Amino acid sequence: xxxxxxxxxxxxxxxxxxxxxxxxxxxxxxxxxxxxxxxxxxxxxxxxxxxxxxxxxxxxxxxxxxxxxxxxxxxxxxxxxxxxxxxxxxxxxxxxxxxxxxxxxxxxx
Amino acid sequence: xxxxxxxxxxxxxxxxxxxxxxxxxxxxxxxxxxxxxxxxxxxxxxxxxxxxxxxxxxxxxxxxxxxxxxxxxxxxxxxxxxxxxxxxxxxxxxxxxxxxxxxxxxxxxxxxxx
Numbered sequence: 001x002x003x004x005x006x007x008x009x010x011x012x013x014x015x016x017x018x019x020x021x022x023x024x025x026x027x028x029x030x031x032x033x034x035x036x037x038x039x040x041x042x043x044x045x046x047x048x049x050x051x052x053x054x055x056x057x058x059x060x061x062x063x064x065x066x067x068x069x070x071x072x073x074x075x076x077x078x079x080x081x082x083x084x085x086x087x088x089x090x091x092x093x094x095x096x097x098x099x100x101x102x103x104x105x106x107x108x109x
Numbered sequence: 110x111x112x113x114x115x116x117x118x119x120x121x122x123x124x125x126x127x128x129x130x131x132x133x134x135x136x137x138x139x140x141x142x143x144x145x146x147x148x149x150x151x152x153x154x155x156x157x158x159x160x161x162x163x164x165x166x167x168x169x170x171x172x173x174x175x176x177x178x179x180x181x182x183x184x185x186x187x188x189x190x191x192x193x194x195x196x197x198x199x200x201x202x203x204x205x206x207x208x209x210x211x212x213x214x215x216x217x218x219x220x221x222x223x
């Protein structure tokens with residue numbers, strides 16, 4: 001079953017602005033991951049945050065995790081047109097990951 | 110380094126026909142997965158494998174069969190295709206299935222069943 005649920009479903013911003021998308025999940029997790037999918041391509045792993053971490057950075061990406069609220073957020077700073085893609089959160093405590101339905105991000109020049 | 114390769118990339122089938130999707134990875138990953146992606150549904154796990162010769166059902170296994178005869182290959186079969194199986198299929202592999210299992214995905218195979 002799909003455990004993660006991203007919000008909003010779609011987001012449109014201009015280059016240079018920050019983009020924030022959220023993920024809520026239902027059960028306990030070992031870690032939470034974010035993936036990006038460009039149109040017509042496969043998913044690419046962006047960042048992983050463990051259940052005992054509250055915040056993690058990677059380049060222009062900042063991920064937070066609040067296990068008490070069962071939620072995570074992905075912040076992309078200084079967005080570029082190349083960031084246009086769908087973003088998925090993924091959780092899993094066993095062998096396989098469960099993905100949400102994704103947030104579609106459009107960054108316009 | 111090719112990563113995860115899926116063949117074919119596109120296929121059109123008639124209802125009732127059979128076909129096999131092939132996934133190959135060259136990263137010596139132990140675990141492999143087949144997902145399907147449909148509009149508004151996100152990714153749903155079909156079957157997965159935790160090692161050569163082993164397979165297990167995921168969330169939506171009905172109508173599909175899989176085989177993992179070699180560690181680097183994971184095949185997804187449709188015995189009698191139905192229009193409901195029109196989808197984009199993604200194969201993925203990972204180096205661990207405990208804790209930090211980070212998936213590497215293929216480019217996808219778009220299947221249309223008429």
